[in-house]
Amino acid sequence: PAPGEDLLVLENVSKHFGGLKAVEGVSFTLRSGEILGLIGPNGAGKSTLFNVISGVLPPTSGRVSLRGQLISALSPRQIARRGLARTFQHVKLFPEMSLLGNAMMGGYARARAGVGRSLLHLERNEEAALQHDAAQQLARVGLGDVFELAGNLPLGQQRVLEIARALVADPTLLLLDEPAAGLRVGEKRELAALLKKLQAEGVTILIVEHDMDLVMNLVDRLVVMNYGEKLAEGRPREIQQHPAVREAYLGG
Ligand code: ADP
Ligand code: MG
Numbered sequence: 001p002a003p004g005e006d007l008l009v010l011e012n013v014s015k016h017f018g019g020l021k022a023v024e025g026v027s028f029t030l031r032s033g034e035i036l037g038l039i040g041p042n043g044a045g046k047s048t049l050f051n052v053i054s055g056v057l058p059p060t061s062g063r064v065s066l067r068g069q070l071i072s073a074l075s076p077r078q079i080a081r082r083g084l085a086r087t088f089q090h091v092k093l094f095p096e097m098s099l100l101g102n103a104m105m106g107g108y109a110r111a112r113a114g115v116g117r118s119l120l121h122l123e124r125n126e127e128a129a130l131q132h133d134a135a136q137q138l139a140r141v142g143l144g145d146v147f148e149l150a151g152n153l154p155l156g157q158q159r160v161l162e163i164a165r166a167l168v169a170d171p172t173l174l175l176l177d178e179p180a181a182g183l184r185v186g187e188k189r190e191l192a193a194l195l196k197k198l199q200a201e202g203v204t205i206l207i208v209e210h211d212m213d214l215v216m217n218l219v220d221r222l223v224v225m226n227y228g229e230k231l232a233e234g235r236p237r238e239i240q241q242h243p244a245v246r247e248a249y250l251g252g
Helices: 046-053 076-081 099-110 124-140 155-167 185-200 212-218 236-240 243-250
Strands: 006-017 020-031 035-039 061-066 084-086 173-177 204-208 221-226 229-234
Touching (some): 006 204, 020 046, 046 204, 076 084, 084 155, 124 155, 155 185, 185 212, 212 236, 221 236, 221 243, 229 243, 236 243
Parallel strands (some): 035 204, 084 173
Antiparallel strands (some): 006 020, 006 061
């Protein structure tokens, strides 16, 4: 889609766990080319919303569309094939595997469908192409030593490796769940620069992040959640001045 066009549209999305309304009636639109921040206190429903968008959890009600196509009834793999990639709140890497091996896992979604078909069953030429793409994405994010073991990397680079793995799927839309959590100041600054670079290269980003300095300098717009509901939406400056947001989240 052209920059500024609707890419991801949420209409009245709810996700209930029994009586718990983890996400309740959330609607917003992510435009192609922007970085949209999703913020809110712990338990506000941000990760649950990511799980619904990426197909890990079916919504209780509501609709999610990607490039005008309804995706809320599709599997994670089908959604990935339509151009969505994500990272998880907690680092999910194979520490005993190389950076290259980990990055190649991001190509899983494009492996041809079929029972038992997985990375382990790729044709040799498919594997070579995947290896090439993985090396290219590692270089893109600035990770040069592709044969190093993932477990030997500092946390900041492990987060970046997860982003490289997501990029191997060549996503239009990247969902990042707290990619800066636990990072040192310098690592956060590098991460922010990387995300700006990816945006300039045409990747649209939806990011959950708690560090307000980082978020306010990074994103084009923000959606604020509280107790499962959308509390506010707007540009960083509007959000900082929003009375209900200040009261609920920014501490008055
Ligand atoms: P956030 O990411 O904003 O911190 P979450 O989406 O993780 O919030 O959680 C929102 C609410 O949903 C919390 O009360 C959490 O305990 C609950 N929750 C999340 N996932 C599940 C689940 N699989 N089963 C039951 N409750 C869940
Ligand atoms: Mg979360």
